[in-house]
Amino acid sequence: MTAGIEIRGIIRSHANRPRNIILIGWDGVQRNHLKECLARGEVPNLAKLASEGNLVAIDNPRSTETKCGWTQVLTGYEPEVTYVYTITNFHPIPRGYTIFERLEQFFGPENFVTAAILGKQHHTGNEPLQRWDGSPRSIRDYRRKSAHPGLYGVEHKLVKVHGKEYFVKPGEPYYRSQENMDVFIHGLHWDDLVGAKALELLEKYKDHPFFFFVLLAQVDWTGHRHGENSKEYTDAIILADSWTGKIIDKLKELNLYDKTLIYITTDHGFGENLSGHVDAPYGFLATNDPKVMRRGFLTDIAATILDRFGINLKKIQPSLDGHPLTKPYKPPRF
Secondary structure, eight states, X not given: OXXXXXXXXOBOOOXXXXXXXXXXXXXXXXXXXXXHHHHTTOOHHHHHHHHHSEEEEEEOOSOOSHHHHHHHHHHSOOHHHHOBOSSSSBOOOXXXXXXXXHHHHHHOTXXXXXXXXXXXXXXXXXXXXXXXXXXXXXXXXXXXXHTOHHHHOOOOEEEEETTEEEEEEOOOTTTTGGGGSSEEEOOOOSHHHHHHHHHHHHHHTTTSOEEEXXXXXXXXXXXXXXXXXXXXXXXXXXXXXXXXXXXXHHHHHTTOGGGEEEEEEOSOOOOTTSSOOTTOOEEEEEESOTTOOSOEETHHHHHHHHHHTXXXXXXXXXXXXXXXTTSOOOOOOO
């Protein structure tokens, strides 16, 4: 039994429950820049999708970094539950806490397919052993991080491999959860590679109910390289929209589109006219899900997906921090 949850067989009557869900990540898309692209007609596939469902604002009031952002999206928890705070302060997500694991347990691994196809590697990957050799620079780095556990948080320890000493830190967030997924591919980098692999896997698993997470990362690293207001950043958003359209076309070709909900979101925004996102909490969610009715937070996305698949969120332990975007919710003032 997966730790922390007991949900197999707990299903509510859900009239329009989807057979499949695809979550497409447009990493690092600034909300205002996306609005400008929409106004110029540069993202027609997102616009068409949203016309069938909704386009709402999604905020990330916590760390506007990839590790923390996508962890909130894929678990429904704040960092205090997952221990994923920043790109340097993190631990592997506790077993059983991701969307993938909950769906595998709920439907049964023999009845359902979970897949993650990721452009990024280090922040969303599973790197179980990250180590620095005993070079002077590595030792200085180790001592600096060990001296500031409140800032860096990651536990370091000294190990010896084949007679050589290394400093080791824990695995990346999905080090544990990927063991219980059907497909986990990361580090593809280019959107063309991510998109092509997604199409290949859709063909392969067309006869099975599934949940896919497709992470298109090119917008983010293009923003870091060229800046948020650059033509290159806009072009990367257009490319993400193009691959989203190809995924939609593939679903239609396979006669799966009418059985599939699609959610497009981002983990964080980007600083206005900057090449970073230190304080960039403003994101979005575009979907063909007509039940999505309100704006929300990153943690609400996991709650929405699990609820739409028919899982009784009240039975999940620990309780999710997120709430379905398909239902009214007024957050407490404190």
